[in-house]
Amino acid sequence: MANGKIAWIIGGGSGIGAAVAHRLADAGWTVAISGRRVEKLEEVAKDRDIHPFPLDVTDGHAIADTIKSIVAAHGRIDLGLFSAAAWQPMEVGDYDFKKFHTIVDTNLLGVIRMANPLIAQLERQGGGQFAVIASVAGYFGLPRSAAYSSTKAALINLLETMRTELAPKNIKVRMIAPGFVKSELTDKNDFPMPFLMETDDAAKRIVDGLTGSDSFEIAFPRRMVWLMKTIRFLPYPVFFWLTAKMLPKEKGR
Numbered sequence: 713m714a715n716g717k718i719a720w721i722i723g724g725g726s727g728i729g730a731a732v733a734h735r736l737a738d739a740g741w742t743v744a745i746s747g748r749r750v751e752k753l754e755e756v757a758k759d760r761d762i763h764p765f766p767l768d769v770t771d772g773h774a775i776a777d778t779i780k781s782i783v784a785a786h787g788r789i790d791l792g793l794f795s796a797a798a799w800q801p802m803e804v805g806d807y808d809f810k811k812f813h814t815i816v817d818t819n820l821l822g823v824i825r826m827a828n829p830l831i832a833q834l835e836r837q838g839g840g841q842f843a844v845i846a847s848v849a850g851y852f853g854l855p856r857s858a859a860y861s862s863t864k865a866a867l868i869n870l871l872e873t874m875r876t877e878l879a880p881k882n883i884k885v886r887m888i889a890p891g892f893v894k895s896e897l898t899d900k901n902d903f904p905m906p907f908l909m910e911t912d913d914a915a916k917r918i919v920d921g922l923t924g925s926d927s928f929e930i931a932f933p934r935r936m937v938w939l940m941k942t943i944r945f946l947p948y949p950v951f952f953w954l955t956a957k958m959l960p961k962e963k964g965r
């Protein structure tokens with residue numbers, strides 16, 4: 713049964729965003745979903761109270777216009793969730809500018825483009841939730857992940873700032889940090905992914921965290937989170953000894 717709450721998920725056409733959209737809709741939310749591929753959005757929206765609003769997060773006007781359209785159609789936005797990302801492994805030293813640009817433009821600047829118009833809307837309606845999927849990959853600089861890992865670190869830092877600043881406006885900022893989850897994003901990985909989770913399991917933990925707690929950080933699975941946080945706080949000589957082991961072995965050795 714409808715609960716009158718409205719969620720908007722950018723990146724709702726696949727993976728974690730799509731699974732969160734399904735869970736929220738099944739719990740009575742009306743859900744708006746965005747992404748570039750219209751056919752993916754339509755597939756996710758089928759037979760549920762889910763509504764596609766296609767956009768590209770590199771287009772700030774499209775984001776602002778989409779917020780207006782969602783509010784015109786559904787009245788408000790109780791929860792905005794940014795679940796879009798670009799990811800490509802980078803070989804050591806191959807900091808291809810074009811790849812780097814796409815990843816920063818999507819993962820970090822996409823959130824910045826969403827921030828002003830969404831915060832303005834949340835303020836107008838008296839509050840709401842501003843949630844972003846970062847990653848445990850943002851806890852420290854992961855080898856082979858230069859662009860992706862640094863955007864996730866920047867997001868964690870940015871969201872910490874926003875949490876403090878927006879609390880007095882009754883806007884709850886959430887930082888979601890999953891470990892490895894099965895999705896289109898991880899399908900391209902050719903390395904071992906410890907504690908790999910099913911998409912729906914990740915979505916359950918996110919929805920439980922967003923609807924059943926006030927915590928800033930929604931991070932899982934616990935073993936992965938503690939492993940990454942422990943590595944983060946190791947003294948640098950030990951830290952670099954360990955991260956060097958994450959590099960692929962050079963051919964011929």
Ligand SMILES: NC(=O)c1ccc[n+]([C@@H]2O[C@H](COP(=O)([O-])OP(=O)(O)OC[C@H]3O[C@@H](n4cnc5c(N)ncnc54)[C@H](OP(=O)(O)O)[C@@H]3O)[C@@H](O)[C@H]2O)c1
Pocket residue numbers: 722723724725726727728729746747748749750752767768769770794795796797798818845846847848889890891892893894895896897898
């Ligand atoms: N899977 C994991 O192991 C894992 C772990 C930690 C964090 N995360 C994070 O979880 C979030 C969801 O990822 P996922 O694993 O579910 O991967 P996914 O299935 O690839 O989802 C990413 C979504 O982002 C959308 N997107 C990408 N570029 C976009 C753009 N320029 N404009 C609008 N939408 C765009 C894609 O849709 P279109 O291509 O149709 O635009 C896609 O639906 C991401 O923030 C990711 O970094 C994932």
